[in-house]
Amino acid sequence: QKEVEQNSGPLSVPEGAIASLNCTYSDRGSQSFFWYRQYSGKSPELIMSIYSNGDKEDGRFTAQLNKASQYVSLLIRDSQPSDSATYLCAVDTNAGKSTFGDGTTLTVKP
């Protein structure tokens, strides 16, 4: 079992729809959770961080964390073609280990 698993892609949604990206993690000692967006040929760009259970909203993005279920998700509302990228889920444990999922590739079709 991988330490951080993301829903297998690719994910395709029409413009204006909600894109839902999911991530599960295995280490119960994990405390910090991040979502990054990576365009082809570029480096990861931080979108959201979340540290406590519940929802955190930033513009069109909402991160959701459920530590009991070891689950974190990212919702993108009103998806735009410019949101087409690979989304990486990252998890930090208290021991300072950073682990990334393999990423989910999102395509938003006009």
Next chain:
Amino acid sequence: KAGVTQTPRYLIKTRGQQVTLSCSPISGHRSVSWYQQTPGQGLQFLFEYFSETQRNKGNFPGRFSGRQFSNSRSEMNVSTLELGDSALYLCASSLKPRGNADEQYFGPGTRLTVT
């Protein structure tokens, strides 16, 4: 505020050679982490430095090493290069060490090709 910078951006080396990559963190950031990204293995943690001390190391052979200077700039060295070392090497910086509810920001990466 300037972002994380990495030099060089592209590098071509021959098997058996060694290479040194450089990373300058965001001003004020004291933690620098290095990652290797390949299509097959994804983004994998190499090591993290904070205040010139290595705090954590990923599952990479001893050929991969690093250091951090007093100004928080960091270098990564790979000795005896192998074809499988071809990858995008990314560094990321943060104010606090990893595991302390702090965000890290990535540099543009160094694309290393080993022939």
